[in-house]
Amino acid sequence: MCTGKCALCVGGSLYPLALISIICNIILFFPGWDVKYSQNGHITEEVKYMGGLIGGGAMVLIPALHIHLTGKQGCCGNRCGMFLSILFAVVGVAGALYSFIVALLGLVNGPHCNQMSDSWGTPFKNRNESYLKHRDLWVICTEPTNVVEFNVGLFSTLLVASSLQLILCAVQMINGLFGCLCGTCRNKEKGPL
Template sequence: MCTGKCTDFISKALIPLAVLSIIANILLFFPEGKVDYASEGYLTPQVWFFHGIVGAGLLMFIPALLNTRLDEKGCCGNRCGMPFSVLFNAVGIVGAGYCLIVSATGLVDGPYCMIVEDDHYSWMSPFQNDTISTHYLNLTGSYLFNQDVWTTCKKPENVVLWNIVLFSMLICFSSIQVVLCATQIVNGLIRVCCGTCMKNEVV
């Protein structure tokens, strides 16, 4: 594939991934479709890192849009434009990597929710609390593979599944973004060393 077409494909692919990441992060703020949990602070801590909105979202527009701009000006194929191409995509990798790490942490730790114990309710991250997980839930492995303990979270309703799906989506989106940005850095190096398409060569 021509390196110019590769740049165009990567830039166009990053934009919808960034939009989807923003949407997924926003949905994490509204379990059950309600704003009450966010306004009262009853959300999984990782949600407040805005990893999908900023990391895999807004920051990703930098390489997506500016790569296209450089390509239109013919800058990516010369040594002058190469530092900018690397910088833009490095920013993209940092943003996507940030989202990936925070999402993975949120997935492993589990949601912040209300549990009922001995007729008393409390808000906590039950799957992160070793005492609760071991003695109260009899959980020895990851909660991800034991759906029987998901009902431990009484409120928000179905918050465990809600978090698993959305955090998993963010992990998927950000992983693809890391690969695309890294590919574009390699693509830029190839363009410097070998030129762009054969049709642009002077025979």
């Protein structure tokens, strides 16, 4: 596979992953599918870091656009464009890594919720054992409804999306290096005029 086609594939694959990250992060602002928790400040702390919006979203979407353009013929489909795609891929790696760390912290610390004792807090934070292994503990959170499942599902999706983004951006860094040294092979495909 030529480096240009690989860049097209990587760029095209990053678009839906960035969109998934953005959507997951936006949904996390509405636990229990209700606006009142965001208005009252009763959302999980890691949601406020906006790992999916900033990291897995904007910091991956912009490099994805350049990487995709690098794979096409034109101003970016050359050795210089491939060199720039390495730099953009580094930005993508940083964004994906930020999203990954925030999602991991969101899973480890657990949700911000109203506990049985009628006080808001993060009941699963700083425990010796993970709440993820003990589903029977999830009933501690009484409000928002099913907030533990809500957070686990969305933060897990962000974790998977950011992992794939990390892999794809790392692949583009290697691909960009080969493209910078050897060319994009787009000119070779056109054949003699």
